[in-house]
Amino acid sequence: MSACEPAFVDIEGRSLFVVRHAPRGEPRCRVLVLPPFAEEANRCRRLTALSARALAAAGCETLVFDLTGTGDSGGDFAAADWQTWRDDVRGIAARFDWPRAPGRRAVLAVRSGLLLAPALDLAGAALVAWQPVLNGDRYLQQFLRTRVMAAKFAGRSESVKELLERFRGGEALEVAGYTLSPALALALAAARVDESDFADLSATTLLECKPQAGGQPSAPVAALAEALRAHGHSAVAEVLAAEAFWSTQEISAPDVVVTRTVAALTGGEVAP
């Protein structure tokens, strides 16, 4: 039976909550999970835990952690910044021997967690990305839309454009219950990934979820896979028949995401 070990680790004076899902015996690979942003981290928590457990059962040591100021980690979300999060990712990887792990190492990026992947040395690693966010600017605007809608329904008029201006002016803003500092907002807006960030990977699997199977991936995700393949890298973009687990009102953990992820990282073996 694989083990599940929670711990608080000190990274440069910051206390980070990590759960290490350890396989029985020597790990065949080490997977580092890069978490999504704000409320999505709560909605994805169950699917992530189930996937980590399944990966451990299939022989992959899997690290699930909360970034500074989120989840059970120390610090305040309002004081969180992008550089600290990048340092968190590097710190956790180093602490758990991810960069020097013999054999396969992998990243499981959940949503905007992919924007943190360039903080790591990804050479030779495998990547699985769930409903990947490639463009932090578009993502931030979608996030800000929540506040615009809430304001509208309360009879106030706000616009995404105006909120961005306020961030640039140094103002922190509350969105859907999260206090977003201007530093974090603007850094998120500047975050982008493209094929040059993933050129050293051994294999890339980009997974998107739609109500029906067999659909086409979204254009930017399909383009990323295509660009990687054009440079001779192994890359696929696939649509799974599953709910939008990162945003559904009720927590959902589609089994097909678990099985497809384990298959991608273990070459097909999925433990019961």
Added chain:
Amino acid sequence: MNDGEIERILTEILALDPASTPLDDDTALNGALPEFDSMAVVSILTAVEDHYGIVIDDDEVDAEIFETVGTLKRFVDGKVAG
């Protein structure tokens, strides 16, 4: 518009049980359903945009659109018709 897509989107995004919360044009949304918050509104707008291939400007959206299932359908009808 009677393709049932709006009802399907609402049921999925709000995680409604069709048996206990059947949706017809008179079903009240905003203020009536506890699941109906600003994050749900954004998800619904995104799903509608994606399904019908339309772009909804934030300026076009107000609380009245979400008063009932029927008001939402009429809004989408108008957008699709161009």
